[in-house]
Amino acid sequence: MKSQSLYQKACWLANDIQVLFIRSLKHIYKNYDQLLGLTIQPIMFMLLFRYVLGGAILVEEGTYINFLMAGILVQGVAFGSLTTSYSIAMDLQRGIIDRLKTLPIASWAVMMGHVAGDLVRNTLQAVIIIIMGLLVGFHPQANLTEWLIITLLVFLFTLAVSWMAAIMGLAAKTLESVSWIGFLVMFPLTFASAAFVPTKTMPAVLRTFAENQPVTHIVEAIRALTMGKSSDHHLWFALVWCVAIIIISIPVAAYLFRRHGGK
Amino acid sequence: MREYAIEIENLKKSFKQLAVLKGVNLTVKPGEVLTLLGPNGAGKTTIIRILSTLLKPDSGKVVVNGYNLKTQSQEIRQSIGLTGQYTAVDEYLTGFENLEMMGRLYHLSRSEIKQRVPKLLEQFDLIEAAHRPVKTYSGGMRRKLDLAAGLIASPPIVFLDEPTSSLDPRSRLAVWETIKKLVSKGITVFLTTQHLEEADTLADRVAVINGGRIIADDTPERLKNLVGKERLELVFKTSEDFARALIIIKGSELYHDQKANSVSLAVERGVIDIQEILNRMEKAGIQVETLTLRKPTLDDVFMHFTGRKAEEGED
Numbered sequence: 344m345k346s347q348s349l350y351q352k353a354c355w356l357a358n359d360i361q362v363l364f365i366r367s368l369k370h371i372y373k374n375y376d377q378l379l380g381l382t383i384q385p386i387m388f389m390l391l392f393r394y395v396l397g398g399a400i401l402v403e404e405g406t407y408i409n410f411l412m413a414g415i416l417v418q419g420v421a422f423g424s425l426t427t428s429y430s431i432a433m434d435l436q437r438g439i440i441d442r443l444k445t446l447p448i449a450s451w452a453v454m455m456g457h458v459a460g461d462l463v464r465n466t467l468q469a470v471i472i473i474i475m476g477l478l479v480g481f482h483p484q485a486n487l488t489e490w491l492i493i494t495l496l497v498f499l500f501t502l503a504v505s506w507m508a509a510i511m512g513l514a515a516k517t518l519e520s521v522s523w524i525g526f527l528v529m530f531p532l533t534f535a536s537a538a539f540v541p542t543k544t545m546p547a548v549l550r551t552f553a554e555n556q557p558v559t560h561i562v563e564a565i566r567a568l569t570m571g572k573s574s575d576h577h578l579w580f581a582l583v584w585c586v587a588i589i590i591i592s593i594p595v596a597a598y599l600f601r602r603h604g605g606k
Numbered sequence: 607m608r609e610y611a612i613e614i615e616n617l618k619k620s621f622k623q624l625a626v627l628k629g630v631n632l633t634v635k636p637g638e639v640l641t642l643l644g645p646n647g648a649g650k651t652t653i654i655r656i657l658s659t660l661l662k663p664d665s666g667k668v669v670v671n672g673y674n675l676k677t678q679s680q681e682i683r684q685s686i687g688l689t690g691q692y693t694a695v696d697e698y699l700t701g702f703e704n705l706e707m708m709g710r711l712y713h714l715s716r717s718e719i720k721q722r723v724p725k726l727l728e729q730f731d732l733i734e735a736a737h738r739p740v741k742t743y744s745g746g747m748r749r750k751l752d753l754a755a756g757l758i759a760s761p762p763i764v765f766l767d768e769p770t771s772s773l774d775p776r777s778r779l780a781v782w783e784t785i786k787k788l789v790s791k792g793i794t795v796f797l798t799t800q801h802l803e804e805a806d807t808l809a810d811r812v813a814v815i816n817g818g819r820i821i822a823d824d825t826p827e828r829l830k831n832l833v834g835k836e837r838l839e840l841v842f843k844t845s846e847d848f849a850r851a852l853i854i855i856k857g858s859e860l861y862h863d864q865k866a867n868s869v870s871l872a873v874e875r876g877v878i879d880i881q882e883i884l885n886r887m888e889k890a891g892i893q894v895e896t897l898t899l900r901k902p903t904l905d906d907v908f909m910h911f912t913g914r915k916a917e918e919g920e921d
């Protein structure tokens with residue numbers, strides 16, 4: 344067989360990613376569990392913090408719901424991306440990855456399909472969260488540019504956690520282990536952060552972790568933007584974290600993917 | 607046309623310390639149906655995974671459709687279809703969508719997909735279920751869809767890894783029918799199974815694998831003749847009776863199991879042989895507890911070639 348031209352290869356790659364992306368999209372509306380997880384979990388968290396715990400939490404300025412929104416958004420994205428872990432682990436277990444690997448396609452197109460699906464899922468989820476927030480008293484002060492930056496941040500953060508999630512899915516031995524690995528990674532990242540409470544009252548060690556980990560920077564950046572304030576250094580830290588995670592995760596995920604079954 | 611569709615020479619593969627393939631030699635001619643017969647852990651799946659580019663061998667030469675595995679795995683992927691041990695179809699998509707997706711991933715043109723998908727659905731008797739999500743399918747239907755997915759690109763070589771495992775007898779027959787149709791189209795089929803009957807029904811040639819080596823390679827007829835057509839198994843009440851019967855019973859392919867007080871042998875003449883043996887037992891006053899007549903199984907093939915039961919191990 345003659346070696347294909349670069350142009351032909353690029354066309355096929357685009358085709359493969361598109362096909363697998365459409366597959367992920369179909370999962371969003373054909374898999375009711377996914378649909379429910381997407382909407383109910385963040386809404387429950389929002390109601391929990393807004394009405395059950397929120398009254399007892401003191402924030403420095405503004406109302407608690409305005410403080411909370413950025414946290415709920417970022418937590419929704421973080422946990423939402425675990426869908427990628429779960430889908431990849433499921434594909435592995437069902438032998439779908441094996442079959443896809445025997446096709447004449449680029450191996451990482453498979454993961455791109457899942458990650459791209461996450462982008463759509465998380466965008467949908469973010470819209471639902473914001474609408475829900477507006478219903479329970481959220482008053483954003485952001486102008487159009489600030490909204491655009493928020494959207495960009497949510498996209499970048501989704502890409503970062505989705506690639507991390509892909510690694511978790513590939514590393515997990517069983518479907519059951521996916522849920523606890525995901526929980527083990529996402530729980531400290533979202534709760535030991537400034538997502539739901541100010542970090543001031545945390546013990547020193549925890550506070551150091553909380554104030555310097557990526558989720559806090561992203562939450563603080565989005566929070567400042569929704570409140571129409573300068574997000575100063577948080578925005579830059581958030582961008583650097585996200586890009587760094589993406590740059591490191593993609594080759595790791597690709598390596599694990601190729602390795603799978605090829606031990 | 608090239609002489610061989612698949613060529614395997616001195617293929618070796620170990621997982622950590624465990625040698626799974628210890629030098630496999632095997633060739634398959636174009637259009638031939640080769641069945642690789644062996645127990646769990648004999649190395650069947652490992653061979654399929656190597657041939658379908660999923661696994662790198664430690665050493666040895668592998669040529670598939672004229673392409674060398676070492677340097678041309680991408681070309682091999684263009685010429686094969688794999689149906690693995692698991693039904694690798696998407697639960698949430700419909701049968702139609704699954705085939706369409708596979709067609710696009712094989713880079714078929716839209717018109718080719720439009721033409722082939724309905725044809726395959728019809729061929730595999732899935733027209734009615736075509737637009738239902740696969741999660742509503744029965745095990746047999748999933749298997750059929752899985753087979754169809756491996757055929758969408760009309761590959762010249764198809765690998766089927768235990769295509770009828772975990773199927774009920776009716777679905778098994780249906781899958782056999784579809785495999786037979788493939789064969790009539792001149793596709794080279796490489797399939798694995800644990801059942802002699804399956805090998806017998808489908809294969810032109812049967813290769814028996816045990817402990818990582820091919821121990822026999824012949825037509826199903828010749829293998830079966832070697833193993834004997836039917837086997838008679840006698841179980842005795844007491845170990846004394848068992849010991850005495852062992853002296854009296856003469857026959858070919860005679861095996862005994864001391865723990866179970868049982869003796870089994872090949873019978874050539876069916877009922878006549880049984881009568882003769884029972885008469886002799888009666889004369890000697892030996893009590894036979896149970897008597898069964900059964901068709902040869904994989905175990906018998908192994909008994910024949912190795913003199914012991916099939917080795918079970920990790921797959």
